[in-house]
Amino acid sequence: MEELDAGECWRLLGEAAVGRLAWCEADGPVLIPVNHAVADGVLLLRTAPWTSLVTHVDDSPVAYEVDGSDPGTRTGWSVLVRGRAEVSYAADRHASDSHAPDPWPDPWPDRSHAALVRIHPDEVAGRRLTR
Amino acid sequence: MEELDAGECWRLLGEAAVGRLAWCEADGPVLIPVNHAVADGVLLLRTAPWTSLVTHVDDSPVAYEVDGSDPGTRTGWSVLVRGRAEVSYAADRHASDSHAPDPWPDPWPDRSHAALVRIHPDEVAGRRLTR
Numbered sequence: 001m002e003e004l005d006a007g008e009c010w011r012l013l014g015e016a017a018v019g020r021l022a023w024c025e026a027d028g029p030v031l032i033p034v035n036h037a038v039a040d041g042v043l044l045l046r047t048a049p050w051t052s053l054v055t056h057v058d059d060s061p062v063a064y065e066v067d068g069s070d071p072g073t074r075t076g077w078s079v080l081v082r083g084r085a086e087v088s089y090a091a092d093r094h095a096s097d098s099h100a101p102d103p104w105p106d107p108w109p110d111r112s113h114a115a116l117v118r119i120h121p122d123e124v125a126g127r128r129l130t131r
Numbered sequence: 132m133e134e135l136d137a138g139e140c141w142r143l144l145g146e147a148a149v150g151r152l153a154w155c156e157a158d159g160p161v162l163i164p165v166n167h168a169v170a171d172g173v174l175l176l177r178t179a180p181w182t183s184l185v186t187h188v189d190d191s192p193v194a195y196e197v198d199g200s201d202p203g204t205r206t207g208w209s210v211l212v213r214g215r216a217e218v219s220y221a222a223d224r225h226a227s228d229s230h231a232p233d234p235w236p237d238p239w240p241d242r243s244h245a246a247l248v249r250i251h252p253d254e255v256a257g258r259r260l261t262r
């Protein structure tokens with residue numbers, strides 16, 4: 001098991017199509033897959049403003065994870081970002097819009113994405129399992 | 132976005148090679164990829180007894196997630212199990228051992244797997260995003 005340096009962690013975060021956002025509720029953790037964009041050391045997610053995610057994460061500690069695995073060779077890697085989430089609204093601009101910020105996450109579900117979640121990292125760590 | 136029934140959730144859990152275990156620490160959530168086995172409605176994980184995971188999850192609420200995604204078609208699915216973890220020891224028996232329980236998780240890292248984590252589900256939910 002090899003630790004990854006910060007540059008490699010950010011490279012993998014930049015390449016990953018999908019990650020998982022985790023937060024803590026009163027009765028324990030929740031995590032869901034979501035896509036993201038990376039902008040100046042901050043992770044950006046967009047989602048519908050009525051989601052459970054938005055209700056729970058604003059100004060709260062969260063974790064975001066991306067990984068890749070190969071069952072054939074029993075190898076894989078993962079990157080974990082821990083930090084604080086910040087929610088803002090009026091983010092419902094399509095990625096194809098010429099006025100959209102760049103980079104801009106482009107969520108897959110066909111619904112409002114008016115909530116923008118910024119994750120400000122406190123820790124970024126990654127590891128790779130090789131043979 | 133389509134909700135998956137319990138049978139489909141357990142089928143996907145049974146087929147997935149790797150999932151992510153999440154727990155809550157004082158400063159927020161943590162999640163790591165790990166492999167698992169499914170036995171009679173309980174998820175089984177094995178890991179080294181000195182891991183941060185083992186220190187934090189015994190008799191605590193956890194979540195375990197498996198997913199699959201296809202960036203080409205922007206479709207995917209996920210299953211989330213929320214429940215309580217229970218840690219026991221002396222689980223360091225190889226999956227190839229004829230005395231090993233069946234099913235028995237077979238972790239990829241080459242080190243002790245003397246800690247067995249059982250996840251007793253309180254909730255199992257899944258969803259699929261189609262076009």
